[in-house]
Amino acid sequence: MPEFRQDPVTGRWVIIASERAARPRQMVAANGSASSEPCPFCAGHEAMTPPEVWAQRDSNRGADTPGWQVRVVTNKYPALEDGGEWTNRSDGFYRWRNGFGVHEVIIESPDHAVNMGALDAAQFVNILRAYRERLRALKNDRRWRYLLIYKNQGDRAGATVEHVHSQLIALPEVPKQAADELYGANKHFGATGRCIYCDINRRELEHGERLVAQSERFVALCPFAPRFGFETWILPWHHAAAFEETSDQDLFAFGQILREFILKLNRLFDNAPFNYLLHSAPAEDSAAKSYHWHMEILPQLTRAAGFEWGAGVHMNSVAPEDAARLLRQVTL
Amino acid sequence: MPEFRQDPVTGRWVIIASERAARPRQMVAANGSASSEPCPFCAGHEAMTPPEVWAQRDSNRGADTPGWQVRVVTNKYPALEDGGEWTNRSDGFYRWRNGFGVHEVIIESPDHAVNMGALDAAQFVNILRAYRERLRALKNDRRWRYLLIYKNQGDRAGATVEHVHSQLIALPEVPKQAADELYGANKHFGATGRCIYCDINRRELEHGERLVAQSERFVALCPFAPRFGFETWILPWHHAAAFEETSDQDLFAFGQILREFILKLNRLFDNAPFNYLLHSAPAEDSAAKSYHWHMEILPQLTRAAGFEWGAGVHMNSVAPEDAARLLRQVTL
Numbered sequence: 020m021p022e023f024r025q026d027p028v029t030g031r032w033v034i035i036a037s038e039r040a041a042r043p044r045q046m047v048a049a050n051g052s053a054s055s056e057p058c059p060f061c062a063g064h065e066a067m068t069p070p071e072v073w074a075q076r077d078s079n080r081g082a083d084t085p086g087w088q089v090r091v092v093t094n095k096y097p098a099l100e101d102g103g104e105w106t107n108r109s110d111g112f113y114r115w116r117n118g119f120g121v122h123e124v125i126i127e128s129p130d131h132a133v134n135m136g137a138l139d140a141a142q143f144v145n146i147l148r149a150y151r152e153r154l155r156a157l158k159n160d161r162r163w164r165y166l167l168i169y170k171n172q173g174d175r176a177g178a179t180v181e182h183v184h185s186q187l188i189a190l191p192e193v194p195k196q197a198a199d200e201l202y203g204a205n206k207h208f209g210a211t212g213r214c215i216y217c218d219i220n221r222r223e224l225e226h227g228e229r230l231v232a233q234s235e236r237f238v239a240l241c242p243f244a245p246r247f248g249f250e251t252w253i254l255p256w257h258h259a260a261a262f263e264e265t266s267d268q269d270l271f272a273f274g275q276i277l278r279e280f281i282l283k284l285n286r287l288f289d290n291a292p293f294n295y296l297l298h299s300a301p302a303e304d305s306a307a308k309s310y311h312w313h314m315e316i317l318p319q320l321t322r323a324a325g326f327e328w329g330a331g332v333h334m335n336s337v338a339p340e341d342a343a344r345l346l347r348q349v350t351l
Numbered sequence: 352m353p354e355f356r357q358d359p360v361t362g363r364w365v366i367i368a369s370e371r372a373a374r375p376r377q378m379v380a381a382n383g384s385a386s387s388e389p390c391p392f393c394a395g396h397e398a399m400t401p402p403e404v405w406a407q408r409d410s411n412r413g414a415d416t417p418g419w420q421v422r423v424v425t426n427k428y429p430a431l432e433d434g435g436e437w438t439n440r441s442d443g444f445y446r447w448r449n450g451f452g453v454h455e456v457i458i459e460s461p462d463h464a465v466n467m468g469a470l471d472a473a474q475f476v477n478i479l480r481a482y483r484e485r486l487r488a489l490k491n492d493r494r495w496r497y498l499l500i501y502k503n504q505g506d507r508a509g510a511t512v513e514h515v516h517s518q519l520i521a522l523p524e525v526p527k528q529a530a531d532e533l534y535g536a537n538k539h540f541g542a543t544g545r546c547i548y549c550d551i552n553r554r555e556l557e558h559g560e561r562l563v564a565q566s567e568r569f570v571a572l573c574p575f576a577p578r579f580g581f582e583t584w585i586l587p588w589h590h591a592a593a594f595e596e597t598s599d600q601d602l603f604a605f606g607q608i609l610r611e612f613i614l615k616l617n618r619l620f621d622n623a624p625f626n627y628l629l630h631s632a633p634a635e636d637s638a639a640k641s642y643h644w645h646m647e648i649l650p651q652l653t654r655a656a657g658f659e660w661g662a663g664v665h666m667n668s669v670a671p672e673d674a675a676r677l678l679r680q681v682t683l
Contacts, residue, residue: 033666037670218444296657326499
């Protein structure tokens, strides 16, 4: 069973999930040749994964058979497990908790695509719909206080299976990074009566230098203080706290700007490794006015290193104004 | 000129250093063959680096010539620069500051060693003495509020030059990670009258399961809540806040336990990539009783990925009890 453990000095929580060490590392080798192991995420190999918890599939086909477009399964090597009680434990000095949560995998194509850029616009909508439906379903379970969807694209970004997929983690507590954002957004709202992300959108539109792309409903921009080179955020122009309330029409528009960004990044850097994460207001929270859902795309072109781990401060050698200009200049 | 920039939502500072993008990436290629570029850190190539700021060298040789054992130079592609005033700037929404600081490189061998494990015990002492002397010198400059020495060993750990080296950064403010440690240590001291690291040492000695190695003066242990697989801390057994006050005799003992650890790690994982960082009490601080200097060694066997960046919580698939047992079992 995985465990949350707390560092006694800093109060930082980590997840210790020893069972995950057993998971296969099925990645394209450095020379570009694909692994010869059968891929557990390809259509026809449904028996290689835990049973599906959700799928978009042809109506005449049963669960865990081919005929799906997007398929969601429990992670076979979960970092957190949905079982038992969420209990604080302590020996009087150290503190830990059982690794209580949900860890799902969203398989983003029935075919063996290894880069999201290979998928068409319709498939992007299918994927985003899967995100929305899983968030909606898990939000109804009041045990989960925070839901995070994230993607690791490429070995350098931490992917251990090459077939395109994202992951969803449901946590019994709001984690640090999300808590910091919620706190800052709430503080700004208290001081100004406005959503800070709406303010960012407005300023970046005026400024223009950090805009990457825009459509009627969405903007892609390089943030003022990015941790990573070419870090880009996609936000709805208009205030919206929770991604899972997005309409079908907006999912389509979001998919368009996301897909275009990934194609541009791949044009600049051959199969660029990246992480992305979807930050949405937590389940039970007063963040409806102060928070604003967004996706953060974090290219992994260089590596966080000793300085980042030792100081907690990221060093980034690409100014966001340069990154945005280069991304704007790419023609697809 | 580099810049500090602050994220308006979370308050997180980053360093934007565009000039660093120009730095060469002189690493061993994936197929293991060394780069054919001349190495700027090898003896005889002193003209390829900025002038040395400190060196341990044969007494009859002048600066910036061969005859040195350890050589410290200003980073040619600095993340921070020592010039001008430390000024807050703001446009009423975003905040930034000039990238004020010092960024040095400690070249750890005159020969082209690519792994610290290739160096002998005497050279470890030379390296640690260089750390001590640079920290002592920079601590006298009251503009610097925090000094961090760190190492990136191997491409996967963020090294961009393969020749063994560490880096030193002097900052005009205590950065987040250090502030979190100092705060936690101070809080524990306020509540108990004891140093929290001394308490960790005592508990780990009693417990035993997470001990990796020990000598009369030092202990190497896997911390209770490690961020990375095989993460190991080396601490002096007895209370000592500042590394730069370490005696020659203790430098030797520290070098011994550090070298032995690196050799063991290299035995377990062929040329294991790792970061290490030296956390010492800051220059002007009341931390003498509450803080305890230590080195954190962070192997980079897997990668921080979307979950870590999105949640701010590390997932680690190696329990520290397992890591410590495996490290104890290695015979050199």
